[in-house]
Every structure is written in structure tokens, then in C-alpha cells.
Amino acid sequence: MVAPTADDSFFTALTDNTVGVSAANAANLATLQRGGWSIDFTGWASFVGTTNLALGTFDEISLLDPDGAAQPLWHFSRITGTFVTIAQLFRFVFQRDGWIIQKNRGATVAGDSLSIGASINCRKTT
Secondary structure (H helix, E strand, O other), X not given: XXXXXXXXXXXXXXXXXXXXXXXXXXXXXXXXXOEEEEEEEEEEEEEEOOOOHHHOOOEEEEEEOOOOOEEEEEEEOOOOOEEEEEEEEEEEEEOOOOEEEEEEEOOEOOOOEXXXXXXXXXXXXX
């Protein structure tokens, strides 16, 4: 999936379903240009498998600034039997182009079953 570079309103979504061994990955949902943005975010995740928070395995939706620094908007901790959803409104004013909304999924091991997804409705504001 190629993430849209946006200077106007749009909607996009993705779902990542993983069973068994898989390497970590990341996917960009959108790249936002300068200006005011109102972002309706919906996220969901479920996990059954090896609970091991000490490994540092993470799944999250992050906001990356144009220099590459990341700030999680939503973080999912893998504890077996967990299912979570979130619906959140975010409002940002960016002074530079190139802000990225990114989905990160950590590695999985044999016996893991993970589903993580997100949808965003981004509206440019004045």
C-alpha cells in the first residue's frame, strides 16, 4: 500500500493479520503537509500467543515528525487474550511538510495470532 501524501481531506485504513512467525514491519498510513489537521482515528487489535512484555515487542500507531522522531498515538501491549479498540480525535497544526502516520508491528513467534488495524479520517482545517 502506498500511503497518500495529503494536503487536503482524505480517508484511509489498513489491517495486518499475522499467524505464526513473522518479522517486524511498518507501514505508512499517510504523509501530511503543513497546516491544521483534524484526525478521527479508530484502532483495533487482538492477540493470542506468547505473553512476553520483556522482549519489548510493540504494536503501535505513531506520528513521525519530518526529522524522523516518533511519538506513539496508540500503543498495544501483547498480553494473550487481549482485544482492544480505540476511537480518538486528534487535532494538530504542522508548521512543516512531511509528518507521517505510521503503523508498527513487532515480530511474532510460533503460536502467535495477531490482528492490528487502523482507519483514519483526516480533514484539513483552516
